Amino acid sequence: GAVVSQHPSRVICKSGTSVKIECRSLDFQATTMFWYRQFPKQSLMLMATSNEGSKATYEQGVEKDKFLINHASLTLSTLTVTSAHPEDSSFYICSALEPGLRVYAYTFGSGTRLTVV
Amino acid sequence: GQNIDQPTEMTATEGAIVQINCTYQTSGFNGLFWYQQHAGEAPTFLSYNVLDGLEEKGRFSSFLSRSKGYSYLLLKELQMKDSASYLCAVEGDYKLSFGAGTTVTVRA
Numbered sequence: 001g002a003v004v005s006q007h008p009s010r011v012i013c014k015s016g017t018s019v020k021i022e023c024r025s026l027d028f029q030a031t032t033m034f035w036y037r038q039f040p041k042q043s044l045m046l047m048a049t050s051n052e053g054s055k056a057t058y059e060q061g062v063e064k065d066k067f068l069i070n071h072a073s074l075t076l077s078t079l080t081v082t083s084a085h086p087e088d089s090s091f092y093i094c095s096a097l098e099p100g101l102r103v104y105a106y107t108f109g110s111g112t113r114l115t116v117v
Numbered sequence: 118g119q120n121i122d123q124p125t126e127m128t129a130t131e132g133a134i135v136q137i138n139c140t141y142q143t144s145g146f147n148g149l150f151w152y153q154q155h156a157g158e159a160p161t162f163l164s165y166n167v168l169d170g171l172e173e174k175g176r177f178s179s180f181l182s183r184s185k186g187y188s189y190l191l192l193k194e195l196q197m198k199d200s201a202s203y204l205c206a207v208e209g210d211y212k213l214s215f216g217a218g219t220t221v222t223v224r225a
Contacts, residue, residue: 006159032211034212034213041218041220042217042218043215043217044160044213044215045215046212046213046214049212093160097211106150106213108160109159110159113157
């Protein structure tokens with residue numbers, strides 16, 4: 001089945017630095033990828049929808065300049081958390097939409113645990 | 118907006134049956150998904166309903182009533198490994214909106 005690889009799985013960074021998270025579709029081309037954030041014992045909150053070759057669509061309340069999303073190819077989307085602060089510490093998950101399918105259309109990456117100290 | 122409700126926690130005994138309910142009020146509806154998520158891991162797909170009725174897949178079944186905005190996930194013959202969070206998600210406008218998840222604890 002479809003596989004989405006997310007890297008890194010864990011990252012600790014200092015406050016004020018930037019962190020890049022990669023999401024790759026390994027065996028299919030994903031025209032659309034999604035980025036979610038999940039706080040402990042809470043739901044996945046959609047941050048943005050990323051379309052290959054165009055600007056990402058951000059959900060209400062998500063800062064575009066803080067969470068930079070690039071979807072430069074059909075197999076890679078990146079999320080960069082700029083000037084990270086402790087309140088950005090969370091579990092970030094990407095998913096990819098495989099075009100043409102229905103039931104198993106959304107495939108999730110394994111997530112990235114970000115800790116800002 | 119999207120409003121998806123499911124119970125926070127449920128506990129059941131190994132071998133038993135548990136039913137997790139999900140009610141939704143969303144601006145669009147293209148289908149309802151159930152995912153299983155273990156702590157610190159990504160969600161894994163369990164089931165998908167787009168038409169009313171019951172979808173059965175081994176020990177897991179999912180039901181949908183679009184007119185009532187209601188779904189349930191039925192877990193049969195519970196095993197210890199089924200202890201996890203179960204997420205109800207509604208697809209609308211080609212994106213998923215998730216409920217807060219139901220943590221199921223299976224006791225021996």
